[in-house]
Amino acid sequence: MGEWRTVCRVGELAEGEGKTVTLGGRLIAVFHTQGTYRAIDDTCPHMGASLSGGYVEDGIVTCPWHAWRFRLCDGVWADNPRIKIDSYEVRVEGEAVQVRVNPSEKGAKP
Ligand code: FES
Numbered sequence: 001m002g003e004w005r006t007v008c009r010v011g012e013l014a015e016g017e018g019k020t021v022t023l024g025g026r027l028i029a030v031f032h033t034q035g036t037y038r039a040i041d042d043t044c045p046h047m048g049a050s051l052s053g054g055y056v057e058d059g060i061v062t063c064p065w066h067a068w069r070f071r072l073c074d075g076v077w078a079d080n081p082r083i084k085i086d087s088y089e090v091r092v093e094g095e096a097v098q099v100r101v102n103p104s105e106k107g108a109k110p
Contacts, residue, residue: 002089002102007039010095018052018061024101028088031056031072038072039088039099 007021013032020042021028029042029052040061042051049065056062060078062069069078075087089100 002100004091004093004098004100006093006096007099008097010092010097012097013037016056018054018056020050020052021099023099026101028099028101029061030090030097030099031061033072034059037090037092037097039090040070040072040075041085041087043085044068045083045085 005023007023007030008019013019013030015032018029018031021030027042028039029050031038033056040051044051044063044065046063046066046068049063051061051063051070053064054061055064059072060069061072070076070085071078073087075085077083091098
């Protein structure tokens, strides 16, 4: 099932903004976009840039280093669907934005 963890407060991230959090031993990028919150792996699989610093438009983040583009809803590389990074469930509980990390996922620690 996984555990919900608070990653920021509602209003902390402006529309189109992202931040990096560490959950379960993983770096996760949390974004506020299109009126909702999304979470995907923060580390770009190309050369390791932090995706939370990328440009966000139309539900897609563009890596700040070499412009690989990932869908925020599911982590799929927008230009080559065979490549995908992990995405995470996000919910808002009151003023808290929470991400669920499954401890059984690869690399995750309880
Ligand atoms: S490090 Fe992300 S595209 Fe190169």
